[in-house]
Amino acid sequence: xxxxxxxxxAGQKSTILILHxxxxxxxxxxxxxxxxxxxxxxxxxRLCNEAAAAGYACTTLQSNSEATLIERVHTAFDDGTAFIxxxxxxxxHTSIALRDAFAAVKLPFIEVHLSNVHARESFRHHSYFxxxxxxxxxxxxxxxxxxxxEHAIDYLKRNQST
Numbered sequence: 091x092x093x094x095x096x097x098x099x100a101g102q103k104s105t106i107l108i109l110h111x112x113x114x115x116x117x118x119x120x121x122x123x124x125x126x127x128x129x130x131x132x133x134x135x136r137l138c139n140e141a142a143a144a145g146y147a148c149t150t151l152q153s154n155s156e157a158t159l160i161e162r163v164h165t166a167f168d169d170g171t172a173f174i175x176x177x178x179x180x181x182x183h184t185s186i187a188l189r190d191a192f193a194a195v196k197l198p199f200i201e202v203h204l205s206n207v208h209a210r211e212s213f214r215h216h217s218y219f220x221x222x223x224x225x226x227x228x229x230x231x232x233x234x235x236x237x238x239x240e241h242a243i244d245y246l247k248r249n250q251s252t
Contacts, residue, residue, distance in 0.1 A: 104172035106141050106242050108134065108235070109159055110152035111179030117204075124205040128232045137175075137239050144243045146172075156185055163191040173242040174199035175235065182207070182217045189218040198245060200238040203228035 110130060113120060118129035130152055138148035149171070153159050159181070166174060174197055181188050182203070192199060201219045206229030220226050225241065227234040 104246065105147040105149055105170050106239065106246075107162070107166055107171045107174045108137055108148065108150045108239075109162065109174060109176040109178075110150070111159065111177055111181045112154040114177060114179055115152050115154070124210075126204065126231045133232050133235055137235055140236065140239055141243070146243060146246070156181060156188060160188055160191045163188070163195055163197075166197055167195040171197060172246055173197065175202055175238045175242060176200070176219070177202045177204070177235075178217075178219060182219060184218075186218055189222065192219065192222050198224045198242075200224055200241060201226045202234045202238050204231055204234065205229060 114130055117125055117133070118127055134150040138150065141148035147170075151159075151162050153162075159178075163174070165171075174192075176199055178185065178188060178201065182201070199219075199222070201217065201223045203226075207217075208228070217226070224245065225238075227238050230237065
C-alpha cells in the first residue's frame with residue numbers, strides 16, 4: 091500500500107479525493123496494452139497539480155486492501171472531502187462492501203477505468219458502483235482521470251453554497 095499523498099494548500103475550498111484500487115500501484119509495468127506506460131505517481135502528481143491550480147486540495151490513496159479503501163471512504167464523510175474519483179480496479183466487479191461505503195457517505199464520485207472494461211472479459215462488464223456514480227469514464231487511459239477531475243471541479247463550482 092502506498093501512503094496517502096496529501097496536497098492541502100492554504101485557502102483552498104475543499105478536497106478532492108482520488109482513490110486507486112488493487113494492482114494500480116503496478117501502473118507503468120503491468121499490462122501496458124491495457125493500462126499504458128504512465129506510473130501511478132505521475133498520474134497522481136498531475137492530478138494534484140491540476141486541482142491546486144483550480145484552488146482545490148487533492149488527496150490520493152492507492153491500496154490493494156478493500157478494508158483500507160472502505161475506511162478511507164468512511165473518513166471522507168467528515169474530513170472535508172467534497173468529491174471522490176475512484177478507480178476501484180478489480181473491486182469494481184466484486185466489492186459490495188466498498189459500494190455500501192459509497193452509499194453510506196453519499197459523496198459525489200466518478201468511477202474511472204483506464205481500459206475499456208466493456209471490450210474485455212465478460213466478468214468486467216458489471217460494476218457495483220456505476221449506478222451510484224455521478225459518471226463513469228472508461229477506456230481513455232490516464233486522460234480519463236483528468237477528465238474526471240475537470241468534471242469534479244466543475245461540479246463543485248456549480249454546487250458550491252456561497
